[in-house]
Amino acid sequence: MKPGEVMFNAQCALCHGRKGDLGLSGAKDLTRSTLTREEMIAIVTHGKGGMxxxxxxxSAAEIEQVVDYARTLHAAE
Ligand code: HEC
Structure with a gap:
């Protein structure tokens, strides 16, 4: 597993699920997100709503890694 995947499963899967689409506690479905990489980095860094x-x-580098991993969960269009 890549570091971004390990972090995602440890920190983010609780609400977003390992596949990104669990949606617990109002978590957005990451497989359907239309946000850019920069917008995602800003939300993970500063939080938003229930997150x-x-x-x-x-660290900033870890946030980039976890966002890059989260973006690989995006549903194929
Ligand atoms: C406590 C539950 C919870 C955890 C843990 C959590 N999130 Fe979230 N996340 C949310 C909620 C709720 C929202 C919706 C925020 C809003 O728009 O009000 C959200 C939104 C997002 C969004 C924006 C998606 C969009 O299209 O608007 C991204 C990206 C995201 N989360 C990534 C992550 C990552 C990466 C992690 C781990 C570092 C993480 N989240 C951990 C609850 C969580």
Missing amino acids: MAYAKVL
């Missing part, structure tokens, strides 16, 4: 900010949990 906490990860700025104090993960």
Whole structure:
């Protein structure tokens, strides 16, 4: 497993699910997200609504890795 995948399964899957589409606690379906990489990095860094900010949990480089992994879960169009 890549570091981004390990982090995603540890930190994000609780709400988003390992496939990104679980949607617990109002979590957005990441397989259907239309956000850009930069927008996702901003949400993970600063948090939004029911999602906490990860700025104090993960480094900027780790946030990039976890977002890049999350983007691979996107449903094929
Ligand atoms: C406590 C549950 C929870 C956890 C844990 C969580 N999220 Fe979220 N996430 C949410 C919720 C709720 C939203 C919707 C926020 C809103 O728009 O109000 C969201 C939205 C997002 C979005 C925006 C998607 C879109 O299209 O609007 C991204 C990207 C995202 N999360 C990535 C992550 C990543 C990466 C992690 C792990 C580092 C993570 N989330 C951990 C609950 C969570």
